Amino acid sequence: xxxxxxxxxxxxxxxxxxxxxxxxxxxxxxxxxxxxxxxxxxxxxxxxxxxxxxxxxxxxxxxxxxxxxxxxxxxxxxxxxxxxxxxxxxxxxxxxxxxxxxxxxxxxxxxxxxxxxxxxxxxxxxxxxxxxxxxxxxxxxxxxxxxxxxxxxxxxxxxxxxxxxxxxxxxxxxxxxxxxxxxxxxxxxxxxxxxxxxxxxxxxxxxxxxxxxxxxxxxxxxxxxxxxxxxxxxxxxxxxxxxxxxxxxxxxxxxxxxxxxxxxxxxxxxxxxxxxxxxxxxxxxxxxxx
Numbered sequence: 280x281x282x283x284x285x286x287x288x289x290x291x292x293x294x295x296x297x298x299x300x301x302x303x304x305x306x307x308x309x310x311x312x313x314x315x316x317x318x319x320x321x322x323x324x325x326x327x328x329x330x331x332x333x334x335x336x337x338x339x340x341x342x343x344x345x346x347x348x349x350x351x352x353x354x355x356x357x358x359x360x361x362x363x364x365x366x367x368x369x370x371x372x373x374x375x376x377x378x379x380x381x382x383x384x385x386x387x388x389x390x391x392x393x394x395x396x397x398x399x400x401x402x403x404x405x406x407x408x409x410x411x412x413x414x415x416x417x418x419x420x421x422x423x424x425x426x427x428x429x430x431x432x433x434x435x436x437x438x439x440x441x442x443x444x445x446x447x448x449x450x451x452x453x454x455x456x457x458x459x460x461x462x463x464x465x466x467x468x469x470x471x472x473x474x475x476x477x478x479x480x481x482x483x484x485x486x487x488x489x490x491x492x493x494x495x496x497x498x499x500x501x502x503x504x505x506x507x508x509x510x511x512x513x514x515x516x517x518x519x520x521x522x523x524x525x526x527x528x529x530x531x532x533x534x535x536x537x538x539x540x541x542x543x544x545x546x547x548x549x550x551x552x553x554x555x556x557x558x559x560x561x562x563x564x565x566x567x568x569x
Contacts, residue, residue, distance in 0.1 A: 280402055281305040283568065284410035286393045286423055288314065291540025291557035292416030293377035297335045298565045300384040308381065308388045309406055315374035319451040319521035321486045321551050322370055323463050323476040326363040328555035331562070337380045341368035342477040344463050347551070350504065351467040365463070367478040369453075373554075393423060396536065403535040412568045413536045416561075419526055421542035429538065431527030445490035447471070448522025452495055453484050456512035463551065470501035474551065475508075482515060494518075539564050 288310035299306040346359035403413045415423035458477030466473040471489030495518045528544040540557040
């Protein structure tokens with residue numbers, strides 16, 4: 280029997296496995312997809328999360344950013360960080376760095392789905408593995424959360440700029456252009472928000488969060504200042520989407536199964552701290568079981 284079985288090898292799952300291994304626990308990761316895995320993501324990592332990853336032995340290449348600029352049609356406000364810069368990093372770059380660290384620590388990543396879960400007072404069994412605990416890091420729409428009856432009622436987010444109670448979703452695309460600022464920019468309109476994150480010296484990521492339905496290009500029309508910035512820039516990735524963003528959970532623990540990362544519930548991407556929160560929850564999980 281191993282100490283910890285981790286379901287999912289995204290940032291939350293990989294960080295959980297790395298911290299567990301560094302704590303001397305025996306750990307196996309289940310991930311059916313071939314990495315590195317891309318997904319719709321703002322790709323900005325807060326300073327605290329960058330430092331935590333360094334402590335885990337995960338070293339990233341990316342583009343530093345030193346604060347956030349909020350803009351609408353008439354105003355702009357800059358908020359510069361005091362603690363240190365964040366880092367814009369392609370999701371695939373982050374995932375590959377986490378996978379490399381798992382390899383360095385000899386943590387097995389098994390290409391398998393979790394399937395049915397059984398447990399008793401001392402152990403949990405999934406995909407042929409027996410462990411003291413199972414960390415469910417299987418994402419925003421966590422099948423494990425549903426399997427264990429932990430999902431709450433779907434509740435639409437009502438904190439959008441328009442006060443809308445409709446479901447929010449996100450779309451993301453990259454553009455080949457040199458970043459024009461050392462800040463993450465957040466553009467506001469009646470449609471929602473557009474987040475611009477510098478992720479390399481010649482690349483920015485644009486993520487749009489909105490309740491409206493439509494294509495990425497049609498949504499971009501709601502942000503004329505940003506559209507002018509991107510005029511002539513070459514799209515450097517396909518459009519990817521995510522949502523509904525808000526996910527409620529009834530409980531984050533069921534016996535020996537613990538939810539972590541987006542699987543543990545998600546409010547909104549507005550803060551831009553999704554990765555940082557996932558890393559903090561992974562640290563707390565390991566501290567609870569070690």
